Amino acid sequence: MHGNHINGSIPQEIGKLRSLVQISLRGNDLSGSIPISVKNLVNLERLYLYENRLSGSIPKEIGMLTSLREIDLHKNNLTNVIPESLGNLRNLALLHLSENNLSGHIPPSLGNLTKLNILWLSRNQLSGSIPSELGELKSLVELSLYANELTGTIPSAISNITYLKKLYLSRNHLTGQLPENICASQSLTELVMFENNFFGDIPRSLKNCSSLQVLLLALNQISGNLSEVFGVYPNLSYIDLSYNKFYGELSTKWGQCYKLTNFLINNNNVSGSLPPELGKAIQLGRIQLSSNQLSGRIPISFGSLTSLLYLDLHNNKFPGNVPPEIGKLSQLQILSLSGNDLSGPIPEQIGECAQLRKLDLSQNVLTGSIPSEIGNLNVLETLDLSQNMLFAFCGYIIQVYNQLEGPLPNISAFQKAPFDALRNNKALCGNVVGLNSCNSSLRNKANKSKTERIIVLIVLPVLATIFLLMISIGIFLIIRPRTRSTDQPGSSTLPENLFAIWSFDGKFAYENIIEATENFHPNHCIGEGGCGSVFRAQLPNGQVFAVKRLHATESGVSGTAKGFENEIRALTEIRHRSIVKLHGYCSHPRHSFLVYEFFEGGSLLHTLSEDEKAMEFEWIKRINAVKDVANALSYMHHNCSPPIVHRDISSKNILLNSDYEAHISDFGTAKLLRPNSSNWSSFAGTYGYAPPELAYTMEVTEKCDVYSFGVVALEVMMGKHPGDLISSLEISSSSSASNNMMLQDVLDPRLPLPVQQELGQVVLVAKLALSCINSNPKLRLSMQEVITQLSAKGLPLKSIPPSISLGQLNGS
Structure with missing residues (x-):
């Protein structure tokens, strides 16, 4: 009766069904405890009660059902210890007790279950050490003890399990070295040991363990020379050695792991260059080699990895150009090359990575202009080019000092940037107030010397004329009466987008917000908060914004300054369609406020x-x-x-x-x-x-x-x-x-x-x-x-x- 919505408890009367061979009540809403009366089901071979809400202890009387071949009680709320009596079930092939709240030690008596193929005790609260008696389980194929509170070392007897294919011990507190003969049987396919306290060298038996498909050893203290301790694994699909103490160089043999999809060795001490042969592992979806000592050029052969989704090589010592072959990675979503010694221009081919969501090239020595092809990256969420000879933005454009020249890419995040975010560059141009427009002279320098002579002959007289005209206008403005017209709001000369010039003329923007809210009159207030009030501000050009004015204290606004800074910091570092957009802010002795996009639906x-x-x-x-x-x-x-x-x-x-x-x-x-x-x-x-x-x-x-x-x-x-x-x-x-x-x-x-x-x-x-x-x-x-x-x-x-x-x- 599995996969229904049966609730309530399992009745004690079930013990009267003495001829039952199988009970399958999995995937229901059963609660209460497992009835002790099951001890009467002497012919029972399979007991499936998993994926319910059963609680209480596992009855020790189950150990009397010697005909049992499979017990599956996983994903319940069972508590207390695993009964020693389960060691009497000599015909048991499957014992699955994962995802409960079981505690105490693993019973050594489980070593008596010589016909056991699968033992899963993961995601409980089991403590103590792994009993060496488990090494007697000669028929065991899968052993899963991950996500418990186990301590001590892995008993060497585990290596005696001849047919063991899958060993999961991650997320415990195990220590010591991995058993030297962990793969002596050459049958091990999945070894998952991450998040423990293992140390010492990698076992030599792993070098020839050609059966390996998954090897996860991250977040330990394991060491070893990478160029010596690993071999060729024709079936390997996932390897994660991150956050350990591996050193040495990457072997060319990794390119012979043709089924490899995930290659993670970040945060170690790996040196040398990336082997071009890695480009032959064309099923790779993720390469993460950050925070090492890698050097040498990024191989152009990486352009063959057309299934690659994630390439993270940040915080290494890679020199030279960013290879244009990266543009062939049509599925790439995350590219992180920051913190290297990359130089030269950003290749325009990056604009062909249509699925790119995150692009980090910061902390290099890249030069030249940002290619306009970046404007083709329609799903890009984060672009960081900071600390180069360029500029960067993370969600919103932020001011950095670079030597950028040439036109801005045709992408809204650049075109809507305030001038302060783009100043302090060499010769940046684009459709932003405060920047020069990009004319043909910026794009074509073939006739530079001739053009310069023409400029001298034509522009200088024009400039002189303009200078005299400006002096005349200035004198007129000084002597004319200072009047202010308030009768015709529609006659305002506000630009179409005020915030294109906010940082260009902060005083102008400040005064317009004060005027739009009538000096923050309560009639414009649309909400109150702990640190400020929110006002609706409609400008003469029709734009509507939400303005949060911070509450003043007796000593000014210093009492809310921390929150003010937090909000600016957070909203300039993130960009998401479901997070309110910050257009600008103002810190003023009288009024400190932040300006957001306005939502007509309210809160x-x-x-x-x-x-x-x-x-x-x-x-x-x-x-x-x-x-x-x-x-x-x-x-x-x-x-x-x-x-x-x-x-x-x-x-x-x-x-x-x-x-x-x-x-x-x-x-x-x-x-x-x-x-x-x-x-x-x-x-x-x-x-x-x-x-x-x-x-x-x-x-x-x-x-x-x-x-x-x-x-x-x-x-x-x-x-x-x-x-x-x-x-x-x-x-x-x-x-x-x-x-x-x-x-x-x-x-x-x-x-x-x-x-x-x-x-x-x-x-x-x-x-x-x-x-x-x-x-x-x-x-x-x-x-x-x-x-x-x-x-x-x-x-x-x-x-x-x-x-x-x-x-x-x-x-x-």
């Missing part, structure tokens, strides 16, 4: 609080708004370096446009999670959205935003803040009132119940929201995981069964 809080607007905010629009917020947070947490935590995600800080698309705003409390620095801070955020751990710790992590996102997602589905419902859902008892509350009873009553394609998405959003507000930060999803699940089509439901409760969605 999410405002929309949900008004019945008429809430009824227009239909289920599909609500689901898409939740996805917008999730995408923005995922971008901030996983695509920004360093990651950015907002710390005040709430319905008042999410703005909606006329199509109900959501945008995150108010970054005054945002924090950049810089590595190797303190991420502890005083409380920031909004009560009711802040995670519970901030009551006893002030450590800022991405999981703070995840919790707030969960609250907002529930608020969108319910039409109001969930209030006390959140704390009551944390009660694990299945009898608690909130856990027994039906989902359909908490959805916003102002909308009809969702149907058809909306339904599965609504249930999925509610389920993910409940996962995000888990009181234990470690058990919350990451925003990347949320996005992955939201990208699915939703749960396959035709209607909301009356039996779906919040407790079931919450997994309690």
